[in-house]
Amino acid sequence: MQQLDEESLSGFVEARVANASSSQELGAQHLAPPHLSPPGARRRASLRAESLGGRVVIGFREARSHRLVELEECPVLVPELVALLAPLRKLLITMGKAAPAKKGARGKFAQPRMAADIEMTLTEQGVDLGVRGLTAEGLAATEAMLAFAQHHKLARLTMDGGYGYETVWEPEPVTVRLGEVSVPLPPGAFLQATADGEAALVAAAREWLDGAATVADLFAGLGTFAFALAGPGTKVLAAEAARDAHLACKAAAERAQLPVFCDHRDLFRNPLQPDELSRFAAVLLDPPRAGAREQVDCLALSSVARVVYISCNPSSWSRDAARLIEAGFRLADLRPVGQFRWSTHVELASYFVRDA
Numbered sequence: 001m002q003q004l005d006e007e008s009l010s011g012f013v014e015a016r017v018a019n020a021s022s023s024q025e026l027g028a029q030h031l032a033p034p035h036l037s038p039p040g041a042r043r044r045a046s047l048r049a050e051s052l053g054g055r056v057v058i059g060f061r062e063a064r065s066h067r068l069v070e071l072e073e074c075p076v077l078v079p080e081l082v083a084l085l086a087p088l089r090k091l092l093i094t095m096g097k098a099a100p101a102k103k104g105a106r107g108k109f110a111q112p113r114m115a116a117d118i119e120m121t122l123t124e125q126g127v128d129l130g131v132r133g134l135t136a137e138g139l140a141a142t143e144a145m146l147a148f149a150q151h152h153k154l155a156r157l158t159m160d161g162g163y164g165y166e167t168v169w170e171p172e173p174v175t176v177r178l179g180e181v182s183v184p185l186p187p188g189a190f191l192q193a194t195a196d197g198e199a200a201l202v203a204a205a206r207e208w209l210d211g212a213a214t215v216a217d218l219f220a221g222l223g224t225f226a227f228a229l230a231g232p233g234t235k236v237l238a239a240e241a242a243r244d245a246h247l248a249c250k251a252a253a254e255r256a257q258l259p260v261f262c263d264h265r266d267l268f269r270n271p272l273q274p275d276e277l278s279r280f281a282a283v284l285l286d287p288p289r290a291g292a293r294e295q296v297d298c299l300a301l302s303s304v305a306r307v308v309y310i311s312c313n314p315s316s317w318s319r320d321a322a323r324l325i326e327a328g329f330r331l332a333d334l335r336p337v338g339q340f341r342w343s344t345h346v347e348l349a350s351y352f353v354r355d356a
């Protein structure tokens with residue numbers, strides 16, 4: 001693998017993905033046995049709700065179109081989320097009717113129009129529902145929202161009418177389980193899409209980083225990998241730019257008394273420098289789609305010998321992988337993980353090593 005350039009790396013990934021696809025379903029060989037409802041089911045849904053011609057549609061936009069397609073059922077979502085769709089539609093109809101009518105383009109009173117972004121996440125306490133772009137106007141609307149949250153035993157209801165998330169209902173603090181740790185979930189924080197996909201990625205990282213005494217988990221989010229890796233014999237630095245996620249990770253680490261040390265840091269503008277990186281036995285990267293060009297440049301100049309790179313974008317991954325290989329790393333292992341069922345999207349777990 002030493003001589004591979006960016007183009008041949010992309011080819012290598014495509015070949016591995018094609019192999020995985022032809023052996024049943026992409027990534028199926030890597031997914032852990034189901035432990036949460038249907039295997040591979042997503043625990044978060046980001047949907048759009050609009051009132052169209054007197055009825056409320058909740059669903060997804062059609063590809064390359066503004067048309068909103070009603071979501072009646074969804075076999076790739078956990079059932080707890082699907083079960084909320086019909087009652088939520090009813091609630092939004094009531095809210096749409098209660099909303100003051102808006103003036104139409106020609107000065108006439110047009111049909112009240114309701115539009116909102118809906119985010120639902122399955123948490124340890126139940127469903128966390130976030131509604132953005134809609135405010136509960138007046139006492140009746142607020143009471144309807146509260147009654148809905150109570151009746152459906154929501155874990156939390158947040159509303160964002162344009163000034164940031166406001167918590168309307170949260171009987172007890174909402175958390176997600178990462179490894180053995182319950183971590184507070186700030187509204188909108190990143191989570192791996194499926195529990196099985198997360199388990200497959202974490203298992204790969206654990207296997208590859210076995211025995212590493214110090215690990216830098218870069219783009220750490222809430223600590224998905226940090227909490228899985230930290231323990232007796234392994235200290236983890238978790239670096240993350242999103243403030244809410246950083247604080248949630250820090251609070252959970254302190255409460256669990258785990259050796260996870262949190263750094264609030266923008267790794268694009270201020271990547272860990274080669275001398276900082278060289279203090280770690282291994283580095284794990286899990287950047288957003290853009291990849292981690294600046295951080296990988298610093299890794300190339302460091303003396304780190306083991307790198308786990310988790311990626312949701314084969315294109316930025318192949319650019320960054322080529323840079324690592326140019327710096328003397330070898331691609332020792334690569335696992336495509338199909339956590340987005342029935343889509344062409346694939347997550348990559350990769351392991352790079354170089355001789356000291």
Ligand SMILES: C[S@@+](CC[C@H](N)C(=O)[O-])C[C@H]1O[C@@H](n2cnc3c(N)ncnc32)[C@H](O)[C@@H]1O
Nearest residue numbers: 190219220221224241242266267268286287288
């Ligand atoms: C793909 S997510 C991975 C999160 C975490 N590793 C996990 O598995 O849950 C990428 C993370 O990078 C963070 N991020 C985005 N831009 C960043 C930057 N410039 N510096 C540091 N973190 C950043 C995001 O907030 C997000 O938490």
